[in-house]
Amino acid sequence: MFTVQEAQWLTPKVRRLLVRAPRVARSHRPGHFVIVRVHEGGERIPLTIANSDNEAGTITLIIQVVGATTEKLCALDAGESIANVVGPLGRPTEIENFGHAVLVGGGVGTAVIYPQAGALRAAGNRVTAIIGGRSREYVILEAELGAHCDEVFPCTDDGSYGYHGFVTARLKELIEERRDVGAVLTAGPVPMMRALAGVTRPFGIKTIASLNPVMVDGTGMCGGCRVTVDGKMKFACVDGPEFDAHTVDFAELTDRLSTYRDQEALAWNRLHEFTEAGAAARCKMRELEEAATGGRPL
């Protein structure tokens, strides 16, 4: 069991968990991920390692509620535990001195670029982060990134904070203004990464995208996470999860990510029915207890 030591909401749908996992913490490098299984009978899902502390033996996970499993994970509080956490998995980010490295994070994808920022800075890069969210409350890790970056540009779709517009538009402006961008590393929703690859391609800027396809074991055994890169089949768990964004078949990735949409909807509904039924049952139990004890606490 892997104990949650701290838990807090970063946005209404995004939660940060500090999890005790000393073996993972000691080998973690930027770009790595873990596979977690919340409880017995739960599914295995990949999550980026947003940070690690080898001395404390902890890793940080930043999770957005998108379905039943992530909701259950986000319902955990400090002192509760996750059944299984395995990792670190995947190949670490290839850190080089690109001169000026720009990190682009969309929504919870910002958790992927956060550990890359420090490593790129340490390798001698000028580091800029562009981070986006729907509105002000969905922009995460701005202050944390600020500690490792030369500049951080928050962007919001609705203009409620920072740059009014998509991260891709802000990136294009930055490339045109500065003319020194050596590499772009990105993580976020697939449509964002796809659009971003379109922005950097004409400039010939090296662009690395962190992909998050469906996975089961995370060690190359099942092949469920296969993606097409430069016309070849790659397994994101052992060959990635980072690939040259200019050669990733994003349309195929988008389509494959929808494979279990119906089952995910079922699981979501069931979780909520269960929660309501559970709440009703607990309520009934309290009434019975009160009746039995004459209202005195047991």
Added chain:
Amino acid sequence: MAALKPSERMKIPRQPMPEQEPAQRAANFQEVNCGYSAEAASTEACRCLQCKDAKCVGGCPVNIDIPGFVDALADGDLSRAADILFADNVLPGITGRVCPQETQCEAVCVRAKKGTPVGIGYMERFVADWARQHRKDLFEPPTPTGFRVAVVGSGPGGLTCAGELAKRGHAVTVFEALHIPGGVLVYGIPEFRLPKAIVHAEVETLRRRGVEIVTDVVIGQTYTIHELMKGEGYHAVFVANGAGLPVFQGIPGENLKGVYSANEFLTRVNLMGAYRFGETDTPVIKASQIVVVGGGNTAMDSVRTARRLGASPATLVYRRSREEMPARVEEVKHAEEEGVVFRMLCNPLEVLGDDKGWVSGVRCIRMELGDPDASGRRRPVPIPGSEFEIPCQVFIEAIGTKANPLLTQTTPGLQTNKWGNIVVDDNNMTSIPGVFAGGDIVRGGATVILAMGDGKHAAAAIHQYLTTGCSGNGRAKLNAVP
């Protein structure tokens, strides 16, 4: 019983294995074979002629004293039968169910020459199941040697090696990447062929013997081999991390929704319990028509699993003929009885999809057998113009695996062959002294029992390496001081 004359023994017919009815079992995940009764087991034991030069022992990759345990069984001394069996095989409840006896011990049984061989596998299963119920005290705790051995992977090879090392008093830690131990025994082989409860019970037996099992650790990622030997202080390592990456045919349409590797399909259903989706959270695509390509046990497991999930027809496509299929004979027979449709001598050319990106069928070509190839089997050759389509919504590829690179990539000095499999000497030792390997990562895709044979062989070599300072071929040890 022992007083029976050979002629009397020869008259006893082979006792059949009681099975669930095909129609019933095609709709559930319970075990197909129900196991011998005590009476059937002792009757079958009396069929054994107790050959002086028993060929069956040599036919067994772990060299079980077959006449010995069978004789005890014929005498009704189940306790002695269990002692003899467990002395040679730490996982008999598993091998009694999944070994291809017809190509091993039973193939060389003298009774096979004139009729049917002795049902060795069925009796092994019976004795193992009896011992699980009645014998919790199978092992004398050995004197600890002070040596520590790390075993990578808790599949059949790793568990066997761990059990054999623990018997000799070494402290063993098994590292497993998944969340439960068992490897292919829990993610690959289905419940209806090998119930998870049997695997868990045999693993528990090893734990009682002192073997420590740590899940959620991927060697090559969480720790490297070098870190195990230096920082973590293990004196030797046995690598049995399994087959690794599934092979895809490389035909168009393989990334459509509804195409699975057999590994993924079986992992979802077996390990993650997707056949109980609702109670469990892992989904699997259910389809009314499925096609599996391949001719081995994994293909058979996949198509029979799909049948149980409701596919009709569940079709197996294989490019050679039935005679060349590498699957166990019993699995092929069971699959056929359960209504699996066999399409022999045809090969998929393309997975077809609908406009939403879902699989809608598979286009195949008919094959004929030409001259023998390197494997000695007749090479299948496509018949021009014979293309046809089979409609399906799920297409599963069970055509083999290739070596997993996670461990080998992060172990400098570890020699691999051109396929990425680890190279070992006669003692299963790798190019790194003190690091041994066996099972599919060495063999490149074999059987449970061959992996177990490697585990047993390696354990003997590791023991020698630890206690004498040399492995059998005289290669020096590095740091083996307890």
